[in-house]
Amino acid sequence: MSEEMPPGPLRYGWTTGACAAAAAKAAYAALLTGDFPDPVTITLPRGETPAFALARHELFADHATATIVKDAGDDPDVTHGALVSSTVRRGAPGSGVTYKAGEGVGTVTKPGLPLPVGEPAINPGPRAQIAAAIAEVATRHGAPGDVEVTVSIADGEAIARKTLNGRLGIVGGLSVLGTTGIVVPFSCSAWIHSIHRGIDVARAQGLQHIAGATGSASEAAVAKLYGLEEAALIDMGDFVGGMLKYVRVHPVPRVTIAGGFAKITKLGQGLLDLHSRAGPVDLRWLAERVEELGGAREVADAVAQANTAIEALEIAGAAGLDLPPLVARYARETAVKVLRDSEVALDIAIFGRDGNLLAR
Known part of the structure; x- marks a missing residue:
């Protein structure tokens, strides 16, 4: 799916958690009455009441399964179009709602996530939504609401390879996510969520140094530079602010921000x-840095007219000006302002496309 934002108003979508809750509600209603509500309506945490059409449904003597096609709206969500199923079985009296990971839903294997090790990767938000949907059906039909809910996502294990789940210690499939139940297009909430969970996992393992990288090349380079293990590597992407704001509240002793020259210039x-x-x-900003280094006006003018940041770097280098260390210093000043008075040691590492260190 393209990650370019389409023109015009953007269409909101529904999280995997909302889909699982709606499927669970339909399945439990069928288990009690013999009929699947289709479409099935749920109430989200903020009061929205979306209706979901059922793609499939099956009723047996001791369990029922309903399936919904995940619609992420205009967000480039890797789970858009996935089949999300909930299977509901009656539970032991007084057991409440319990959860199992079906095919395509992962299991937590590392501490630091909002669920204990060994639990199905159905996050607290979706669990609350599922429990509320089950309670609504139970109240309507005078049932106890003691059920086991198994959530499955078709091809979830394959889809999970496109995510950071493996690094976070979620094995066997996807996480069922969604605090509000709504996917806001291009909010990148899932990515930022994974950044936060990555930091949580690193902290739970007692790691003293983590690195957020803008891409795979800079991640490999910073890992080699400092000898960092995989759990210390945070796939920050473009969201340096999201990472630093979380670190300010959930500190680690040392943080490195790693990236190429253009990203760190920004x-x-x-x-x-x-x-x-x-x-x-901003090539004019780079031209000002050339002047700050004592570069001639004609060099600064050439940098300001460059096509790319890399060309600007080459122009400065040909004039004998070492631009990356100054850019790294300014980048660190920006980042330190976010961390404010936290006791986090911070450094910036700029790498070339060949993985060589340009500045630290």
């Missing part, structure tokens, strides 16, 4: 979202 300019939609590299 951070030096003062941007905390390094995606192109948030703003381009």
Whole structure:
């Protein structure tokens, strides 16, 4: 799916947690009455009442299964179009709602996540939504509401390879996510959520040094530079602000921000979202840095007229000016402002496309 934002108003979607809750409600209603409500309506935490059409449904003597196609709206969500199923079985009296991971839903294997090790990766938000949907059906039909809910996602294990689940210690499939039940297009909430969970896992393992990288090349380079293990590597992407704000509240002793020259230039300019939609590299800002280094006016003018940040770097280098260390210093100043008075040691590492260190 394209990650370019389409023109015009964007369509909101529904989280896997909301889909699982709606499927559970339909399945439990069928288990009690013999009929599946289709479409099935649930109430989300903020009061919205979306209706979900059932893609499949099966009723047996001791359990029922309902399946919903995940619609993420206009968000480039890897789970858009996935089949989310909930199977409901009657539970022991007084057991309440219990949860199991079906095919395509992962299991937690590392501490630091909001669920204990060994639990199915159905997050607290979706669990609350499922429990509320079950309670609504139980109240309507005078049933106890003691059920076992198994959530499955078709091809979830394959889809999970496109996510950070493995690094976070979630094995066997996807996490069932969603605090509000709503997917806001291009909010990148799932990515930021994974950044936060990555930091949580690193802290739970007692790691003293983590690194957030803008891409795979800089991640490999910073891991080699400092000898960092995988759990210390945070796939920050463009969301340096999201990472640093979380670290400020959930500190680790040392943080490195790693990236290529263009991305770190944006951070030096003062941007905390390094995606192109948030703003381009300001070549005039780089020209000012050339002058700050004592470069001639004609060199600064050439940098200001460059096509890319890399070309600007090459122009400065040909004039004998070492631009990356100054850019790294400005980037660190931007990042330190986010961390404010926290006791987190922070450094910036700029790498070339070949993985060589340009500045630290």
